[in-house]
Amino acid sequence: MVGGGPAGAVAAATLGGLGLRAVVLEAATKPRWKPGEALAPECNPILDRVGLSALLASRPDIARRSAGIRSAWGSGEIAYRDGFREPFGAGWIIDRSQFERLLSARAVEAGAEWFWGARLHAIERYGDSWRLDTSGLATHRFDARIVIDATGRPAGVARRLGARRIQYQSQIAKVVGWTARPIEAAWISVESDPDGWWYSASAPNGSQLLAQFRESTAAQAGALKPRIDLYDAIAATRLMRSVVALPPREALTHQAVASAGSAALDHAAGEGWLAIGDAAAAFDPISSQGLSNAIASAEAAAHAARSWIEGSGDALDAYAARMTATYDAYRRALRAHYQTETRWRDRPFWRRRHDWPACR
Ligand SMILES: Cc1cc2nc3c(=O)[nH]c(=O)nc-3n(C[C@H](O)[C@H](O)[C@H](O)COP(=O)(O)OP(=O)(O)OC[C@H]3O[C@@H](n4cnc5c(N)ncnc54)[C@H](O)[C@@H]3O)c2cc1C
Incomplete structure (x- = not known):
């Protein structure tokens, strides 16, 4: 192995x-x-x-x-999918x-x-x-x-x-991690925006993760240390800015750019x-x-x-x-999932996903 x-x-x-x-x-x-x-x-x-x-x-x-x-995702409304109502359980x-x-x-x-x-x-x-x-x-x-x-x-x-x-499909994730007091309700949060989408989660030990997903360009893929600055970008979100409390920059424990396409x-x-x-x-x-x-x-x-x-x-x-x-x-x-977001079909990230040819 x-x-x-x-x-x-x-x-x-x-x-x-x-x-x-x-x-x-x-x-x-x-x-x-x-x-x-x-x-x-x-x-x-x-x-x-x-x-x-x-x-x-x-x-x-x-x-x-x-x-x-x-x-x-797909509208400005925040939808909740309760884990305990899932057919396979939470x-x-x-x-x-x-x-x-x-x-x-x-x-x-x-x-x-x-x-x-x-x-x-x-x-x-x-x-x-x-x-x-x-x-x-x-x-x-x-x-x-x-x-x-x-x-x-x-x-x-x-x-x-x-x-x-x-x-x-090519996509990159800019990811930051830090530690905070563990919170009771472990929600996973997902939000689309005009140029991609966001994700956040909080692990049992209090470790937090925030990721921003974008189309990957050759310049980003080639950059050794692309700048990971989510502080300004998160201010323009609706859900993320209300559920994620980013710590001061010096308290970030992890910063990474990861390949996240298919x-x-x-x-x-x-x-x-x-x-x-x-x-x-x-x-x-x-x-x-x-x-x-x-x-x-x-x-x-x-x-x-x-x-x-x-x-x-x-x-x-x-x-x-x-x-x-x-x-x-x-x-x-x-x-099918990406095509449920129709608000920004004219933006490169979404246009590309709406133009994907159907698969076998
Ligand atoms: C930003 C981001 C968020 C994600 N979030 C989720 C999520 O919430 N839920 C989910 O299900 N999935 C998520 N994924 C995907 C998930 O993390 C991967 O699918 C998972 O890690 C795959 O496991 P793996 O064992 O195949 O590979 P890996 O976890 O990548 O393990 C591969 C291992 O091989 C070792 N290795 C590599 N090369 C060599 C070598 N030459 N010799 C010896 N060892 C080597 C590496 O050190 C590594 O430990 C996410 C991915 C990204 C990028």
């Missing part, structure tokens, strides 16, 4: 449960801050299936039920780095060997196996029957092995390898589908890997076809 984010950790734990030995190579030296703290209600069935619901319920310091989504808001720590511990309990500070440096095929070399804190050589790419958006293994990553591999599996999570298909955060796809694809890939090792020659192709179907359904829903 290359990559120890949510996808890599769930795949390693599932493989352990299936009696297979997994080795996880994670480039970071410990779980680090990442945006992505909302587990949507639609995640609940997959969280139940992989045994995570009970674990989250037992850790109120890491996860708590979301009150729901309040949004100003979603969760998590402390992301503690969540990843929990997933990693669970993978190790299931028998995985976990290497922090191990960045994939080289991979080569020999016979019907792979040889992997790592650099970083942990320099090792590993041999494996099957390799799973869980490296997130870079898709670092699949691309080395010749897969192409196809961009459907992209997928042209094929999510090949001879002896599979890609899972964002490496296989990365979703626009407006869909809240990133973590559920990470977990669901990890579970499916672990089962496909076992079938393939046991001799089922088409197991990996079947997995790749499933990923394609998921991504196509997502793109149809994404297009």
Whole structure:
């Protein structure tokens, strides 16, 4: 397993449960801050299936039920979607780095060997196996029957092995984080504006996140340190400015510009390898589908890997076809969702989304 984010950790734990030995190579030296703290209600069935619901319920310091989504989208009115009325029950808001720590511990309990500070440096095929070399804190050589790419958006293994990553939509997120007193009602807030949209959430430990989403231009993508200044911009919003209390600049604990568009591999599996999570298909955060796809694809890939090792020659192709179907359904829903906002059809961000051709 290359990559120890949510996808890599769930795949390693599932493989352990299936009696297979997994080795996880994670480039970071410990779980680090990442945006992505909302587990949507639609995640609940997959969280139940992989045994995570009970674990989250037992850790109120890491996860708590979301009150729901309040949004100003499609009109100036603020709409409330109460989490407890959702067909799958309320979603969760998590402390992301503690969540990843929990997933990693669970993978190790299931028998995985976990290497922090191990960045994939080289991979080569020999016979019907792979040889992997790592650099970083942990320099090792590993041999494996099957390799799973869980490296997130870079898709670092699949691309080395010749897969192409196809961009459907480009978008960047300017994200700031800080810590405040935890609040009782954990609402997720979403708001559209003439040039994109906004998102805010508050995790159980009081860590707060505010993100502004914009079309990504070549200049922004190339800039090493684009200016993240949300103070003036938030003043022009309707919902965000009333629910988010930005701290003084010096109290911000995180500032990042993240790629937040949609992209997928042209094929999510090949001879002896599979890609899972964002490496296989990365979703626009407006869909809240990133973590559920990470977990669901990890579970499916672990089962496909076992079938393939046991001799089922088409197991990996079947997995790749499933990923394609998921991504196509997502793109149809994404297009429909953006097209519900009609107030700024003449502005570049919205015009582009209204002009997207229909997907298969
Ligand atoms: C601004 C923003 C907000 C988001 N909000 C949400 C949300 O609210 N809800 C939601 O469901 N999703 C959200 N997402 C998406 C979600 O965070 C991702 O879908 C999720 O992180 C995917 O998990 P993953 O394990 O596939 O990848 P990652 O979490 O990216 O993990 C990949 C891991 O691989 C490691 N790695 C990379 N290269 C190598 C290498 N060469 N060798 C070894 N290790 C390597 C990395 O260090 C990393 O830990 C958001 C995304 C963004 C950008």
